[in-house]
Amino acid sequence: MMRYSNLQCYVSKFENLEVHIFVIGYKNLGESCIILYVDTGNSNKVVFSMVVDSYLQNNINLAKDILSKYNVDKLNIVCWTHPHHDHSLGIDDLVKDFYSDNLVFIRPDFYYGDKNKGLLKNECNKTIDIFSNILECVSKKNLWPIKSSGGTGNCYQIDLISENDNKIKNSDIFFLTPNISTLDWKAIYNESLTSPNELSVSFVLSLDDYMFYFGGDTENPNIKCCNQQLLKDIRWVKVPHHCSKTSNALVYSLGNNLDYAVSTVFFKHNLPDKEIQNLYANKTILYMTQMAKEDKGKYGIVEFTYKFNIDGATVDVTTYGNAYKYDET
Numbered sequence: 216m217m218r219y220s221n222l223q224c225y226v227s228k229f230e231n232l233e234v235h236i237f238v239i240g241y242k243n244l245g246e247s248c249i250i251l252y253v254d255t256g257n258s259n260k261v262v263f264s265m266v267v268d269s270y271l272q273n274n275i276n277l278a279k280d281i282l283s284k285y286n287v288d289k290l291n292i293v294c295w296t297h298p299h300h301d302h303s304l305g306i307d308d309l310v311k312d313f314y315s316d317n318l319v320f321i322r323p324d325f326y327y328g329d330k331n332k333g334l335l336k337n338e339c340n341k342t343i344d345i346f347s348n349i350l351e352c353v354s355k356k357n358l359w360p361i362k363s364s365g366g367t368g369n370c371y372q373i374d375l376i377s378e379n380d381n382k383i384k385n386s387d388i389f390f391l392t393p394n395i396s397t398l399d400w401k402a403i404y405n406e407s408l409t410s411p412n413e414l415s416v417s418f419v420l421s422l423d424d425y426m427f428y429f430g431g432d433t434e435n436p437n438i439k440c441c442n443q444q445l446l447k448d449i450r451w452v453k454v455p456h457h458c459s460k461t462s463n464a465l466v467y468s469l470g471n472n473l474d475y476a477v478s479t480v481f482f483k484h485n486l487p488d489k490e491i492q493n494l495y496a497n498k499t500i501l502y503m504t505q506m507a508k509e510d511k512g513k514y515g516i517v518e519f520t521y522k523f524n525i526d527g528a529t530v531d532v533t534t535y536g537n538a539y540k541y542d543e544t
Contacts, residue, residue, distance in 0.1 A: 221372050221373075221374050222263075222291065222371075222372070222373045222374065223374045223376055224252060224262040224263045224373060224374065224375050224376065225262060225375075225376050225377075225378050226252070226254045226256075226257075226262055226375055226376070226377060226378065227254055227256035227257045227377075227378050227379060228256055228377055228378075228379040229375070229377050229382070229384060229523070230256075230524060231254050231255045231256030231257070232252060232253070232254065232255075232375065232522075232523060233252070233253045233255055233520055233521065233522050234250070234251070234252055234253075234422065234519075234520070234521040234522075234523070235249075235250075235251040235252075235253055235285075235518065235519070235520050235521075236248065236249070236250055236251075236427065236451075236518070236519045236521075237249040237251075237278075237281055237516055237517070237518050237519075238453055238477045238479065238502075238504060238516065238517045239270075239277050239278060239281075239479075239504065239514065239515075239516050240479035240480060240503075240504025240505055240514065240515050240516070240538070241270055241272045241277075241504075241505075241513065241514050241515075242272070242505060242513045242514065242537070243480070243481075243482045243483065243505075244270075244301040244480065244481045244482065244483060245270030245271075245272060245301045245302075245304070245479070246268055246270060246301065246302060246457075246479035246504070247266065247267065247268050247269050247270055247276075247277070247278045247302075248266070248267040248268065248429060248453060249264075249265070249266055249267075249278055249281055249282065250263075250264070250265040250266075250267070250420065250427075251263070251264050251265075251285055251287070252264075252375070252386075253285070259285070260286075261285050261286065261287050262375075263291055263373060263375075263386075264282070264285075264287050264289075264290050264291050264292075264313075265290065265291060265292040265293070265294065266278055266282075266290060266292075266293050266294070266306075266309055266313075267294045267296060267429055267431075268294070268295065268296055268302040268303070268306065268431070269295075269302070269303065269304060269305040269306035269308075269309055270301060270302070270303075270304050270305060271304040271305040272513060272514070273513075276305045276308065276309070277514055277516065278305075278309060279308075279309070279312065281516075282313065287313065288313065289313055289314070289315035289318070290309070290310075290313040290314075290315070290318055291317070291318065291319065292318070292319045292320075292321060292371075292388075293306065293309060293310055293313075293318065293319075293320050293321070294320075294321040294322075294416060294418070294429075295320070295321070295322045295323075295349075295416075296323070296415050296416040296417070296429075296431030296432065297323055297411040297412060297414045297415040297416065297431055297432055298323075298339050298342040298345075298346075298411050298414070299339060299411050299412070299432060300339035300340075300341070300342075301481060302431070302432065303339050303341070303342060303345055304339075304341065304345075306345060306349070307344075307345045307346075307348035307349050307352075310348075310349050310352050310353065311348070311352055314352050314353075316354075317357070318352075318353065318357060319357050319359060319371070320349060320353045320357060320358050320359065321359045321361055321371075321390075321416065322358075322359070322360055322361065322416070323360065323361060323393055323411075323414035323415065323416050324360035324361060324362045324393065324398055324414075339411075361390050361393070361416050362393060362394075362395040362398055362399075363390045363391055363392055363393065363394065363395060364394070364395055364396075365391055365392065365394055365437075365440045365441040365442055366389070366391070366441070366442035366445060367387075367389045367442070367445065369389065369390040370387050370388065370389050370390070371387070371388040371390075372385060372386075372387050372388075373385070373386040373387070373388070374386075375422075384422070384423065385421075386420070386421065386422045387420075387421045388418050388419070388420050388421075389418060389419045389421065389445070390416060390417075390418045391417045391418060391419060391433075391437075391441045391442070391445075392415060392416060392417045392431075392433045392437040392438070392440070392441065393413065393414050393415060393416065393433075393437055394436075394437050394440040396440070397413065397436065397437065397440070398414075411432075412432045412433070412434050412456065412461075413434070413436075413437070415430075415431035415432045415433045415434075415437070415455075416431055416433075417429060417430045417431050417433040417437070417438075417441075417455060419445065419449065422523065423523050423528070425450050425451075425521070425523070425528050426445075426448055426449045426450055426451070427449075427450070427451040427452075427453075428446075428449045428451065428452045428453065428465075429453045430452065430453050430454060430455025430456070430462070430465065431455060431456075432455060432456040432457075432462075433455040433456065433462060433465075434455070434456060434459070434461045434462050435461060435462060435463065435464040438455070438462065438464040438465050438468065439464050441468075443468055446465065446468040446469060446470075447468065447469065447470035448470060448472070449469055449470070449473065450472055450473060450474050450475075450528075451473075451474055451475050451476075451519070452465070452469065452473065452475070452476040452477070452495075452499075453476075453477055453478070454476050454477065454478035454491075454495060454501075456486070457478055457479055457480055457481045457484075457486035457487055458478045458486060458487030458488050458491040458492050458495070459484075459486050459487075459488055459491065460488055460490070460491060462491075463491055463494065466491065466494045466495055466498065467494075469498065471498075473498055473499040474499060474500070474530070475499060475500050475501075475502065475519065475530075475532070476495045476498075476499050476500070476501045476502070477501070477502040477503070477504070477517050477519075478492070478495075478501070478502075478503055478504070479503075479504045479505070480503070480504065480505045482505075487503065489543075492541055492543065493543045495541075496541050496542070496543045497543070500540065501540070501541040502517045502532070502534065502538060502539070502540055502541065503515070503538065503539060503541050504516065504517060504536075504537065504538045505537045505538070506537050506539055513536075514535075514536045514537065515534070515535065515536045515537035515538035515539075516534070516535040516536055516538055517532065517533075517534055517535075517538045518532070518533045518534075518535070519531075519532055520532075520533070
């Protein structure tokens with residue numbers, strides 16, 4: 216197994232560790248996720264922080280507000296799953312504003328040669344500028360283009376160290392997509408990608424055998440290349456591609472121990488698809504960041520707060536703005 220790091224994060228006691236996950240969705244499109252490891256025994260100090268994707272609405276980035284609320288001034292990881300504009304706007308600002316010399320920037324393994332000629336620019340006309348701005352901040356050693364074989368072989372390791380007894384917990388990030396065989400095949404034969412979704416990074420975050428899945432906009436061809444046993448063990452899901460039929464392979468691959476799923480929207484493309492919403496709702500508890508196009512509010516956030524102990528994980532779920540628990544009726 217390739218492990219990229221053993222980032223060390225210190226917590227007063229493991230009993231004081233909380234995992235906070237925020238899924239942010241804007242009124243019609245746009246999403247971002249935040250992962251925070253919080254030490255409740257040390258004035259709610261954030262010992263690990265990660266942002267997945269970014270969006271701006273009226274020049275407001277809600278991720279910044281949440282990070283500021285938790286007194287985060289430096290991020291450990293920023294992951295840009297793919298260069299569609301609803302996942303991209305403002306991600307360079309997050310890197311700049313929360314930069315440290317140790318910040319790791321994760322992105323798909325995309326190219327600017329013939330393989331993708333014009334694709335990235337056409338899908339998000341600010342993509343090249345965004346990437347250029349990021350390159351100005353992040354050193355090459357901390358810039359990771361991700362390709363994966365769909366299993367646990369591509370991994371970033373986080374060591375959680377208890378200051379109370381110096382014991383260690385491992386918290387791993389397993390990158391599942393984009394699939395290395397698909398990208399390399401197209402590179403070899405100089406074929407163009409049809410959509411940035413083919414590039415989308417998806418990953419599993421594990422802690423105490425509890426697995427959280429962050430799907431980006433991964434679609435069926437890549438999902439079907441993932442380790443299916445790994446998918447069956449997932450307990451929490453950020454639904455890929457806004458509950459789209461082009462990503463429905465995931466819901467069929469998940470096991471019966473799924474606790475929660477949460478999705479953002481892209482109303483312009485008629486997403487979410489109600490049929491897919493119902494599939495998730497029949498399997499688990501589904502939260503959505505937006506109710507309908509007519510909502511007067513401009514955002515929705517779902518916050519999951521996990522606490523791990525010897526009896527397993529307990530969770531509190533809080534919704535803000537337009538976010539709500541989905542009911543298929």
